[in-house]
Amino acid sequence: MTLVDEHADHPDDAHDGIVLSAHDIKVAFGETVILDGLSLDIRRGEILGFVGASGAGKSVLLRTVLGLVKKQAGTIELFGVDVDKASDAERLRIDMRLGVLFQQGALFSALTVLENVQVPMREYLDLPKKLMDELAMLKIELVGLPPDAARKYPSELSGGMIKRAALARALALDPDIVFLDEPTSGLDPISAAEFDELVVKLRDTMNLTVYMVTHDLDSLFTACDRIAVLGKKRVLVQGTVEDMLKSEEPWVRSYFRGKRARQLDLATRAQP
Numbered sequence: 001m002t003l004v005d006e007h008a009d010h011p012d013d014a015h016d017g018i019v020l021s022a023h024d025i026k027v028a029f030g031e032t033v034i035l036d037g038l039s040l041d042i043r044r045g046e047i048l049g050f051v052g053a054s055g056a057g058k059s060v061l062l063r064t065v066l067g068l069v070k071k072q073a074g075t076i077e078l079f080g081v082d083v084d085k086a087s088d089a090e091r092l093r094i095d096m097r098l099g100v101l102f103q104q105g106a107l108f109s110a111l112t113v114l115e116n117v118q119v120p121m122r123e124y125l126d127l128p129k130k131l132m133d134e135l136a137m138l139k140i141e142l143v144g145l146p147p148d149a150a151r152k153y154p155s156e157l158s159g160g161m162i163k164r165a166a167l168a169r170a171l172a173l174d175p176d177i178v179f180l181d182e183p184t185s186g187l188d189p190i191s192a193a194e195f196d197e198l199v200v201k202l203r204d205t206m207n208l209t210v211y212m213v214t215h216d217l218d219s220l221f222t223a224c225d226r227i228a229v230l231g232k233k234r235v236l237v238q239g240t241v242e243d244m245l246k247s248e249e250p251w252v253r254s255y256f257r258g259k260r261a262r263q264l265d266l267a268t269r270a271q272p
């Protein structure tokens with residue numbers, strides 16, 4: 001019996017709290033290599049911000065981790081299990097512990113918010129409708145949507161409400177880790193800040209691990225515990241905001257010490 005089987009409830013506890021470990025990943029489309037020698041660990045309960053220039057491969061890595069893009073080399077362990085070696089039953093257990101919010105929100109337009117939140121429940125669980133309704137309402141409340149949002153269609157929601165509804169769906173199965181692909185893009189600064197606050201609150205209350213692809217400096221400065229920078233096809237630098245501010249890598253320097261970043265840094269530090 002493997003260590004993983006012995007700790008079936010919380011297998012990652014046997015792995016120093018590392019929820020996700022990507023090692024030496026290579027991904028190419030035809031001749032074009034997008035990721036090469038990329039390694040990254042994410043610890044239980046942290047909010048990791050993943051940044052990098054547009055087109056660097058952030059979404060490709062996310063899709064690779066989720067098994068939607070094939071890698072040419074490297075290993076990905078989720079909760080201590082090498083996904084390439086996982087049995088179908090293990091893979092299913094892993095999938096149920098992952099929540100995903102894709103870049104466009106990706107709600108089904110023909111379904112109400114309640115029905116959207118229930119999509120993963122229908123896919124993975126066999127529950128009576130009444131119980132599913134109750135569970136979905138709990139998630140809707142959890143993300144700060146009013147109860148009457150449940151019967152609305154995505155076209156009837158604001159951008160911020162769509163993101164929250166998509167987050168409620170990502171949380172439908174009480175995942176251990178959520179992957180958020182640019183969750184605050186397209187939101188006004190106030191809605192974006194509120195979304196960040198919600199993510200921090202959920203992490204604190206649910207001990208959620210968060211992997212957030214973002215271009216949003218506010219999110220990086222205020223919500224993320226750690227930042228990983230994608231560059232030169234791998235993780236170029238990782239650490240805290242302080243580490244980013246000290247980095248001499250040219251892209252990191254211009255991103256984190258550019259004019260806008262300096263203003264944000266000062267504003268963040270000025271807060272009581």
Ligand SMILES: Nc1ncnc2c1ncn2[C@@H]1O[C@H](COP(=O)(O)OP(=O)(O)OP(=O)(O)O)[C@@H](O)[C@H]1O
Nearest residue numbers: 029034052053054055056057058059060061213215
């Ligand atoms: N299925 C695919 N086939 C071929 N090329 C792809 C595919 N998916 C992504 N790419 C290419 O991989 C590169 C990285 O794309 P990706 O979407 O990961 O960038 P990103 O870092 O997320 O960018 P952005 O910040 O703009 O969202 C791009 O050049 C893109 O065209």
